[in-house]
Amino acid sequence: xxxxxxxxxxxxxxxxxxxxxxxxxxxxxxxxxxxxxxxxxxxxxxxxxxxxxxxxxxxxxxxxxxxxxxxxxxxxxxxxxxxxxxxxxxxxxxxxxxxxxxxxxxxxxxxxxxxxxxxxxxxxxxxxxxxxxxxxxxxxxxxxxxxxxxxxxxxxxxxxxxxxxxxxxxxxxxxxxxxxxxxxxxxxxxxxxxxxxxxx
Numbered sequence: 001x002x003x004x005x006x007x008x009x010x011x012x013x014x015x016x017x018x019x020x021x022x023x024x025x026x027x028x029x030x031x032x033x034x035x036x037x038x039x040x041x042x043x044x045x046x047x048x049x050x051x052x053x054x055x056x057x058x059x060x061x062x063x064x065x066x067x068x069x070x071x072x073x074x075x076x077x078x079x080x081x082x083x084x085x086x087x088x089x090x091x092x093x094x095x096x097x098x099x100x101x102x103x104x105x106x107x108x109x110x111x112x113x114x115x116x117x118x119x120x121x122x123x124x125x126x127x128x129x130x131x132x133x134x135x136x137x138x139x140x141x142x143x144x145x146x147x148x149x150x151x152x153x154x155x156x157x158x159x160x161x162x163x164x165x166x167x168x169x170x171x172x173x174x175x176x177x178x179x180x181x182x183x184x185x186x187x188x189x190x191x192x193x194x195x196x197x198x199x200x
Contacts, residue, residue, distance in 0.1 A: 002122065003067040003068055003069050003074065003075065003119065003122055004067070004068045004069075005065050005066065005067050005068070005122070005123065005126040006065065006066050006068065007062035007064075007065055007066075007130065008057055008062055008063060008064050008065065008066055008076075009057065009062060010057055010058050012066060012073070013054065013057055015066060015068075015072070015073040016057075016066060016073065016076070017050075018072075018073065019066070019073040019074070019075075019076060019109065019111060020076075020109065024046065024049060024050055025076075025109045025156075026109075026156065027045060028045035028046035028047075028049055028050075029041075029045070029049060030049040030050045030052070030053045031053060031063070031064065031076070031078050031107050031109070032044065032049040032052055032053055033087065033107070034078070034085040034086070034087045034088060034106045034107065035052075035063075035084065035085060035086060035087075036052070036086060036087075037086055037087075037090075038087070061080075063078060063079075063080055064076055064077050064078040064079055064080070064107075065077045065079060065123060065126055065127060065130060067119055067122060067123055067126070069114065073111075074110065074111040074113075074114040074119065075108070075109070075110040075111065075114060075119045075120075075122075075123055076107075076108065076109040076110070076123075077105060077107070077108050077120075077123035077124070077126070077127050078105065078106045078107040078108075079103060079104070079105050079106070079127040079130060079131060079139075080103060080104065081101070081102075081103055081104070081136075082096070082101075082102045082103060082104040082140060083101075084104075085104055085106055088104065088106075088142075092174070093174045093175045093178050094142050094174075094178070094180065097171065097172055097180065100138055101136075101137075101138075102136070102138040102139065102140045102182070103131040103134075103136040103138070103139050103140065104139070104140045104141065104142070105124065105127050105139060105140070105141040105142075105158070106141075106142065106157065107156050107157060108120055108123060108156060108157070108158050109156065120158055120159075120162040121162050121165045121166050124141070124158070124162060124163065124166035124168070125166055125167075127139065128166070128167075128183055128185055131185060132185040132186075132187070136185055137184070137185050138182055138183070138184060138185065139168075139182065139183045139185055140180065140181065140182050141157070141158060141163050141168060141180075141181045141182075141183075142157045142158075142178065142179075142180055142181075143155075143157055143158040143159050143160045143162065143163050143178075143179065143181060144157060144158070144159060144160070144177055144178060145159065145160040145161075145177050145178075145179055146159075146177055147176075147177065160179055160181070163181040164181075166183070167183050168181035168182060168183040169181060169182060169183070
């Protein structure tokens with residue numbers, strides 16, 4: 001499928017909240033898990049996390065991308081400079097590989113009726129273009145590669161197969177099921193415009 005992808009802005013906030021629903025995608029997260037220390041994230045589960053994300057968006061920060069089909073938001077991908085994601089710096093498995101400035105794709109949420117239809121790959125392609133437009137030269141991701149089938153709630157960082165399809169390469173694996181992937185972001189060319197696939 002080829003969805004239309006937009007950065008999350010204040011004007012699209014209602015589309016985001018409708019997609020995430022009353023539970024904030026999962027357990028009141030509102031995609032704040034990687035942005036906050038664990039203690040604060042747990043204390044803010046639910047409405048406080050929603051307000052924290054709302055504050056980010058109202059400040060003019062686009063913390064991720066919304067994929068649309070038939071005029072409705074059906075998928076989400078969090079993307080931004082790795083330095084924004086506090087939890088990554090403190091993770092034993094996902095700590096920085098080197099000192100290169102990278103952007104990170106940290107989370108996905110896809111509406112149930114659009115899962116397993118290639119939407120994650122489309123979001124990864126759009127995330128690469130979005131990051132490149134903002135000056136990034138490396139995009140990093142942290143998918144899971146489980147040894148057996150897992151419920152969707154446990155693969156919110158994406159699955160390795162989707163990253164491979166989107167042109168990412170595995171660069172490290174400190175845990176059997178948690179590889180780190182990277183994609184080099186070459187400057188756009190006339191044949192491959194930088195904003196292809198993204199409507200702003």
